[in-house]
Amino acid sequence: MRTVTGGRGTEVLVSQRIARTDGPPPVSSEIVTAEKRVLRVLEFEVAAGTEIAFELYNVIYTSNDVADPHAACVADLQESAGKGYARLWTEHTRVWDGIWDRSRVEIDGDELAQTLIRYNIYHNVIATPAHTEHLPIGARGLSCQAYQGAAFWDQEIFNLPMFVYTRPDVARRILIYRYKTLDGARRKARRLGYYGAFYAWVSGDDGREICPSYFFIDVLTGRRIHNHFNDWQIHISPDVGYAVWHYYRVTGDTAFLRDYGAEILLEVSRFLVSHAYFKKDKDRYEFVRLLGPDEYHENVDNNFFTAYQAKYVLERTLESYDLLKEQAPERLSEIIQRIGLTEQTLALMHEMAEKVYVPHPDPETLLIEQFDGYFDMEDITPERLAERLLDSSEYWGWPNGIATETQVTKQADVVQQFMLHPESHSTAVMQANWDYYEPRTQHGSSLSPSVYAVVAAWIGYPQRAYDYFLRSATVDLFNTNKAVSGGTFIGGIHTAACGAAWQIVVHGFLGMRVDPAGELTLDPHLPEQWNGVRCTVTVAGTQLEVYAGPEGVTVGSLDSGQSPVTVRVRDEARQVAGGATEQFSY
Numbered sequence: 001m002r003t004v005t006g007g008r009g010t011e012v013l014v015s016q017r018i019a020r021t022d023g024p025p026p027v028s029s030e031i032v033t034a035e036k037r038v039l040r041v042l043e044f045e046v047a048a049g050t051e052i053a054f055e056l057y058n059v060i061y062t063s064n065d066v067a068d069p070h071a072a073c074v075a076d077l078q079e080s081a082g083k084g085y086a087r088l089w090t091e092h093t094r095v096w097d098g099i100w101d102r103s104r105v106e107i108d109g110d111e112l113a114q115t116l117i118r119y120n121i122y123h124n125v126i127a128t129p130a131h132t133e134h135l136p137i138g139a140r141g142l143s144c145q146a147y148q149g150a151a152f153w154d155q156e157i158f159n160l161p162m163f164v165y166t167r168p169d170v171a172r173r174i175l176i177y178r179y180k181t182l183d184g185a186r187r188k189a190r191r192l193g194y195y196g197a198f199y200a201w202v203s204g205d206d207g208r209e210i211c212p213s214y215f216f217i218d219v220l221t222g223r224r225i226h227n228h229f230n231d232w233q234i235h236i237s238p239d240v241g242y243a244v245w246h247y248y249r250v251t252g253d254t255a256f257l258r259d260y261g262a263e264i265l266l267e268v269s270r271f272l273v274s275h276a277y278f279k280k281d282k283d284r285y286e287f288v289r290l291l292g293p294d295e296y297h298e299n300v301d302n303n304f305f306t307a308y309q310a311k312y313v314l315e316r317t318l319e320s321y322d323l324l325k326e327q328a329p330e331r332l333s334e335i336i337q338r339i340g341l342t343e344q345t346l347a348l349m350h351e352m353a354e355k356v357y358v359p360h361p362d363p364e365t366l367l368i369e370q371f372d373g374y375f376d377m378e379d380i381t382p383e384r385l386a387e388r389l390l391d392s393s394e395y396w397g398w399p400n401g402i403a404t405e406t407q408v409t410k411q412a413d414v415v416q417q418f419m420l421h422p423e424s425h426s427t428a429v430m431q432a433n434w435d436y437y438e439p440r441t442q443h444g445s446s447l448s449p450s451v452y453a454v455v456a457a458w459i460g461y462p463q464r465a466y467d468y469f470l471r472s473a474t475v476d477l478f479n480t481n482k483a484v485s486g487g488t489f490i491g492g493i494h495t496a497a498c499g500a501a502w503q504i505v506v507h508g509f510l511g512m513r514v515d516p517a518g519e520l521t522l523d524p525h526l527p528e529q530w531n532g533v534r535c536t537v538t539v540a541g542t543q544l545e546v547y548a549g550p551e552g553v554t555v556g557s558l559d560s561g562q563s564p565v566t567v568r569v570r571d572e573a574r575q576v577a578g579g580a581t582e583q584f585s586y
């Protein structure tokens with residue numbers, strides 16, 4: 001069956017071969033088309049009381065995959081039927097064994113958690129177009145039409161870290177997708193009066209912004225609500241820059257930085273320079289009229305998360321600029337010429353990296369204000385606020401939802417920054433802010449519980465972390481997230497939560513990360529239900545098996561030909577040589 005999509009003319013071929021395995025072929029075969037259905041009708045002569053068996057071979061290709069989907073379908077069908085079911089099954093199992101070998105997470109002592117982590121990793125894998133540099137990871141994967149298979153920041157911040165540490169080749173391809181969609185991001189920046197790259201909030205395959213301005217309706221009046229996810233949620237651009245650097249830090253892939261990453265970083269920083277305002281009286285740069293991750297509050301100034309991401313990415317851009325200047329000067333000049341990077345803009349990047357305003361923790365309370373004026377708004381819990389709803393499916397956010405004038409946040413925002421930059425604040429600051437923001441967070445986004453889980457594991461709340469792990473990892477199993485909000489269907493598999501489950505276990509409970517100096521560090525804090533956790537990760541090209549138990553950590557390099565890796569467990573750092581195993585006691 002051949003069909004062509006209406007929007008972009010993508011050809012989709014679905015082909016099938018059916019063979020009876022235990023008797024004569026059908027006496028007739030006919031294709032019947034009915035409204036919205038194409039049926040194959042087969043007729044067999046079967047003696048009463050007997051069964052018949054078939055083998056069905058199905059092949060799907062689109063013109064996104066190959067130039068001639070029809071030829072590819074026919075060739076694959078022939079090859080598959082030639083191999084037969086048993087051999088195909090063996091080959092299929094081998095591929096999956098390879099995937100599990102690289103992304104294994106085993107939780108000892110908790111079958112429920114083991115099942116959940118496996119289920120979530122599986123969904124993160126199947127949502128990811130691992131084979132191509134041309135497609136993003138959809139926020140709902142391919143599970144339904146919500147969000148049109150398009151990427152959000154979910155891709156870089158929630159789905160990708162698992163691949164960075166387990167299948168860096170896949171992470172690289174997904175980041176190259178962002179490189180290939182730079183033109184779409186440049187067009188969006190220009191359209192809105194900026195320069196550089198303003199990535200799409202909802203990015204289709206060519207990077208075009210496909211987030212509508214009217215996403216929800218006011219269910220009380222039936223009128224459309226104008227949200228600004230697409231033009232004010234600017235953190236998407238530094239989030240992509242953050243992921244570029246994170247990938248580079250964990251893999252050491254300088255060729256990627258040279259060929260793709262540096263240009264993304266420079267274009268994102270050009271955008272940041274063109275967006276910020278310089279406040280002369282305060283001698284600082286500010287980002288105003290924004291939405292941070294908490295989407296209930298639009299049109300806010302100095303959102304902490306956005307400002308921190310911007311500063312971090314400006315600094316990393318300048319670092320990669322210097323790196324290219326030293327190691328690949330021709331490539332750097334080529335980028336500079338092509339994107340029109342002037343000395344003046346470069347100087348502004350330096351100045352901004354120093355002078356961009358990032359809200360600080362209050363010296364007494366240690367609290368960080370989510371955005372200007374947040375602490376002055378009505379202080380109420382989500383549960384009490386919900387009593388004000390006139391209709392249970394009302395949208396809570398901007399411009400006139402029930403949360404807009406209150407401190408109730410849709411999802412982690414300040415705490416989200418801690419998850420991405422664990423080295424940026426002390427445990428005391430993280431704990432004070434977790435304690436403050438957690439009771440005010442409604443978790444109206446499936447992204448939110450995982451963030452609270454990861455940070456809870458770091459600040460000495462392993463059981464709270466465990467509860468949030470269960471909540472995040474079961475979001476689609478128990479249908480705990482709303483499927484319809486403000487009249488819009490947003491159900492399906494929440495792929496960000498699937499990717500985040502891996503992060504909760506590995507980054508959260510094992511405390512694993514590659515620190516700015518390039519060392520692999522571990523600081524496990526397991527919940528009481530778990531005896532130990534074993535996982536496989538790849539750092540700087542070296543595959544490692546890590547086990548954290550009650551007495552300590554074991555790190556083994558899986559091949560003697562691999563380069564040594566420096567591993568730090570709490571205060572003790574050691575080299576793990578190729579093929580060797582090191583034990584660290586607490």
Ligand code: IFM
Pocket residue numbers: 139152153154293295445447496
């Ligand atoms: O990217 C998220 C956003 O943070 C909250 N609303 C849903 C989006 C897609 O998952």
